[in-house]
Amino acid sequence: MQFWVIQTLNSLALGGLLFLLAAGFSLIFGLMRIANLTHGAYYMLGAYIGVSILKVIPNLWVAALLGGLVVAVLGGLVERFILRKLAGNELGQVLVTLGFAYIIADFCLVMWGGDPIPVPTPESLESPIEIAGFMFPAYRLAVVVIALATGVGLYLLMERTRLGAMIRAGVDDMQMARAVGIPVSRLFTIVFCLGSALAGAGGILGGPIMSAYPGLDFDMLPLALIVVILGGVGSLIGAFVGSFIIGFVYTFGIALFPQFAYVILFLPMIVVIAFRPRGLFGRQVA
Amino acid sequence: MMKKTLLSLLIAALLVWPFAVGEFYVNLVTQIFIAAIFAASLNLLVGYGGLPSLGHACFLGVAAYLSALMSLRWGLDHSLSAPLALVGTVLMAGLFGLIALRATGLGFLMLTLALSQVLWGTANRWVAVTEGDNGLRGLTRPQVFGMNLDDSITFYFFALLVAMFSFWMIARLVASPFGAALQGTRDQARRMSALGHNVWLIRWITFVYAGFWGGVSGLLFVYYHKYIHPASLSLTNSAEAMLSVIAGGAGTLAGPAIGAAIILLLKNYVSAYVERWNMLLGFVFVLIVVFMPDGLVPGVKRLWARWRRQ
Numbered sequence: 128m129q130f131w132v133i134q135t136l137n138s139l140a141l142g143g144l145l146f147l148l149a150a151g152f153s154l155i156f157g158l159m160r161i162a163n164l165t166h167g168a169y170y171m172l173g174a175y176i177g178v179s180i181l182k183v184i185p186n187l188w189v190a191a192l193l194g195g196l197v198v199a200v201l202g203g204l205v206e207r208f209i210l211r212k213l214a215g216n217e218l219g220q221v222l223v224t225l226g227f228a229y230i231i232a233d234f235c236l237v238m239w240g241g242d243p244i245p246v247p248t249p250e251s252l253e254s255p256i257e258i259a260g261f262m263f264p265a266y267r268l269a270v271v272v273i274a275l276a277t278g279v280g281l282y283l284l285m286e287r288t289r290l291g292a293m294i295r296a297g298v299d300d301m302q303m304a305r306a307v308g309i310p311v312s313r314l315f316t317i318v319f320c321l322g323s324a325l326a327g328a329g330g331i332l333g334g335p336i337m338s339a340y341p342g343l344d345f346d347m348l349p350l351a352l353i354v355v356i357l358g359g360v361g362s363l364i365g366a367f368v369g370s371f372i373i374g375f376v377y378t379f380g381i382a383l384f385p386q387f388a389y390v391i392l393f394l395p396m397i398v399v400i401a402f403r404p405r406g407l408f409g410r411q412v413a
Numbered sequence: 414m415m416k417k418t419l420l421s422l423l424i425a426a427l428l429v430w431p432f433a434v435g436e437f438y439v440n441l442v443t444q445i446f447i448a449a450i451f452a453a454s455l456n457l458l459v460g461y462g463g464l465p466s467l468g469h470a471c472f473l474g475v476a477a478y479l480s481a482l483m484s485l486r487w488g489l490d491h492s493l494s495a496p497l498a499l500v501g502t503v504l505m506a507g508l509f510g511l512i513a514l515r516a517t518g519l520g521f522l523m524l525t526l527a528l529s530q531v532l533w534g535t536a537n538r539w540v541a542v543t544e545g546d547n548g549l550r551g552l553t554r555p556q557v558f559g560m561n562l563d564d565s566i567t568f569y570f571f572a573l574l575v576a577m578f579s580f581w582m583i584a585r586l587v588a589s590p591f592g593a594a595l596q597g598t599r600d601q602a603r604r605m606s607a608l609g610h611n612v613w614l615i616r617w618i619t620f621v622y623a624g625f626w627g628g629v630s631g632l633l634f635v636y637y638h639k640y641i642h643p644a645s646l647s648l649t650n651s652a653e654a655m656l657s658v659i660a661g662g663a664g665t666l667a668g669p670a671i672g673a674a675i676i677l678l679l680k681n682y683v684s685a686y687v688e689r690w691n692m693l694l695g696f697v698f699v700l701i702v703v704f705m706p707d708g709l710v711p712g713v714k715r716l717w718a719r720w721r722r723q
Binding site: 156160162209212213216217218219220221222223225226227228229230231232233234236237345348349352353355356360385386387388389390392393396397400401404 | 459465467512515516518519520522523524526527528530531532533534535538539540541648649652655656659689691692694695696697698699701702703706
């Protein structure tokens with residue numbers, strides 16, 4: 128019984144981290160039609176930068192904020208100075224983002240070495256919490272809460288603010304949005320920074336669970352891709368539901384059939400693609 | 414005329430090559446042959462079909478793994494394991510095509526990427542069968558018509574022969590009415606559909622055909638290295654092939670071969686001087702896309718046409 132409870136919590140925590148990663152990926156894809164393959168690298172870079180910040184300021188939350196900020200600036204620069212020049216060349220953009228993923232991965236290897244670096248759990252969350260007779264690792268609960276809060280925050284941002292309305296307009300019909308005077312190009316940069324920040328912060332928040340190691344980027348990227356394929360491109364709710372589905376499937380897959388965890392990931396994807404190619408919550412793109 | 418002369422010159426040069434240089438260069442060009450077949454098969458999708466696949470490594474890797482596993486685990490002879498591996502690869506291509514072709518454009522790209530990552534992860538984790546990160550060792554090269562392919566020059570000519578046959582078969586598909594229809598679906602899918610072509614079926618057949626030639630390159634790959642590692646299934650492998658296609662010129666016959674040669678030469682020469690190949694590869698991606706977006710072959714053709722006019 129304890130096994131199932133703990134694995135459920137692990138699934139939720141992984142789902143939460145995946146949501147931080149996939150929400151940005153999905154928004155960037157939805158608005159800008161860019162499959163940003165650097166996203167996994169941003170996650171890993173966030174984790175490593177967080178490790179370095181923790182040496183100076185031993186507070187995980189501050190490290191997550193600062194790490195997210197650094198990655199956001201980097202993402203914004205890449206968008207402004209490289210991706211923008213390739214507007215309309217979708218394949219070129221994909222290859223450039225992949226190129227940056229390699230550059231960042233190698234940079235991390237040079238800077239932080241090849242050994243995994245553990246990230247300490249914040250002291251206040253180290254002791255497990257007892258609920259209904261079961262012991263829960265407090266940090267994982269905190270990750271789930273943070274992901275939920277981020278989800279609610281993003282939802283409010285998208286649905287209740289002027290900025291969100293403009294982004295939604297851009298996702299639905301970019302040319303019309305431009306025509307009515309929405310500064311779509313500034314939105315691009317904002318969304319790109321926001322997405323990168325979420326990925327970077329996710330990396331360091333995931334640190335106490337996964338630690339920072341070379342290859343973390345391409346471990347996470349496929350999961351985020353599958354989340355977005357499942358949930359539907361550009362949909363926040365889709366990213367949310369997809370993240371938790373994949374969190375559960377992957378965690379239980381690893382626990383029960385370690386060799387076939389990746390094959391099991393494949394199943395929800397096939398079912399969704401077969402019956403609803405645009406994803407669970409995706410809209411038909413004009 | 415011009416083209417025929419160039420092609421004859423190239424073939425003549427390739428026939429003389431192994432007798433003019435040392436073993437290192439023989440092996441280097443052998444690897445270029447293999448990479449060229451791989452890139453040319455991807456080019457059918459990217460260049461002629463307008464279907465950007467970032468999962469093409471799965472065909473190379475699966476054919477290589479199947480062949481390796483059949484000879485290691487079941488002790489099958491190459492004359493059986495090679496065709497069986499290709500049949501397996503084609504079946505997988507058929508299945509993956511059913512899934513990935515539910516989408517086009519970037520959706521197709523993400524699906525092919527996700528599918529091949531699933532295989533890559535499985536090759537890494539299913540240690541009982543694939544030996545995981547250690548890879549499969551102790552493989553052999555086949556005997557073809559009594560020739561011993563362990564000799565690097567013999568293997569060079571074997572690879573050259575297979576490469577020439579592959580390019581000929583790929584060129585035939587492109588030049589055929591089917592190839593014309595394929596390029597039609599790339600440029601004007603809806604009109605092709607209105608004209609009565611089954612756009613989906615044309616794409617699916619191309620996907621399977623490209624998968625088959627990807628598998629052929631995979632067999633050569635595993636024969637050449639006598640070793641197979643999950644990296645052959647990796648995104649990097651798919652992406653390097655894609656980069657070869659783009660650098661050489663998508664939708665041209667010679668482009669992928671030239672692109673593959675460029676990438677392999679870069680890999681061999683630059684990595685001798687620079688330790689950080691991955692970082693360099695990243696910069697190569699960015700630079701090629703920014704400065705050579707339509708590739709070398711169309712670029713040179715344009716220059717040539719301008720020079721002729723003057």
